[in-house]
Amino acid sequence: MSIDFKKTLNGVHPSLSDSSNGAPLSISNDTLAALTGVVHSLKQEKQQRLQKVQELTKFLVELWDLMEMPIDEQKAFSHVTRLISASVDEVSIRGCLSADVIKQVEVEVQRLNVLKASKMKELVFKRHNELEEIYRGVHMDVDSEAARKIxxxxxESGNIDMSELLQSMDDQIRMAKEQALSRRDILDRVEKWKFAAEEEKWLDEYEKENKKQLFCLISDCIYEFNAFGS
Structure with a gap:
């Protein structure tokens, strides 16, 4: 937690932090009681700091997911994300709960909250474009300009929760994919039917042409035969 251990011991009794002057180490009941109190206080402080780091980090992770932050940027905070599910007894890395670490996470959360509004708008339109691509892929008419204006x-009205809007867009994309899958199946069947119809038409024309050629050949044979007969 980046606490000055020597200073803390000196606050209990000077002999605990400095034995260079030859003074005997104090092991009185009062000193032991004071040390016990310090240990208890440090454990409580550690618990409180861990809880604060975990709460801030969970919020940070939510912002990352919401704003689709690159993994490389997230790695800069791996020293706190590993503490999200840790218990007090599992935290032993020096300085991992220091005031500087807590401040670092607080500043990052504040920074992302400022960026959140513009980033959310970007993500909403990204989802909108994805939705349009799905519809276009199955030849469904979409008034892109009107939808974008709405x-x-x-x-811009400011009367809408961007997180809820983004969730709504995700739901629309999921439903659109399901509809597109069903529609694509129908389109595939139509294409197969058209191909079969065209193939049947070609076979009919081919058969007619063959019959025509055969008729011509028979006519020629009859003509030649008659010529020999005369």
Whole structure:
């Protein structure tokens, strides 16, 4: 926790932190009681700091997921993300619960909260484009311009929760994918039917052409035969 251990011991009794002057080490009941109190206090402080780091880090991870932050940027905070599910007894790395570490996470959370509004708008339109691509992929008509204007108007009104809007867009994408899958199956069947119909038409024309050629050949044979007969 980056606490000055020597200073803490000196606060209990000077002999505990400095024995260079030859003074005997104090092991009185009062000193032992004071040490016990310090240990208890440090454990409580450690618990409180760990809880604060875990709460901040969980919020940080939520912001990362929401804003689709690159993994490389997340790695800079691996020293706190590993503490999310840790118990007090499992935390033993020196300085991992220091005031500087807590401040670092707080500053990052504040920074991401500032970026959140613009980033969320970007993500919403990214989802909108994805939705349009799904519909276009199965030849469904979409008025992109009108949809974008409505979306922009809702965002700029400031009366909408961007997180809820993003979740709504994700739900729409999921439903669109299901519809597209069903529609694609129908389109595939139509394509197969069209191919079969075209193939049947070609075979009919081919058969007619063959019959025509055969008729011509028979006619020629009859003509030649008649010529010999005369």
């Amino acid at each position: 979306l922009t108007s809702r965002i």
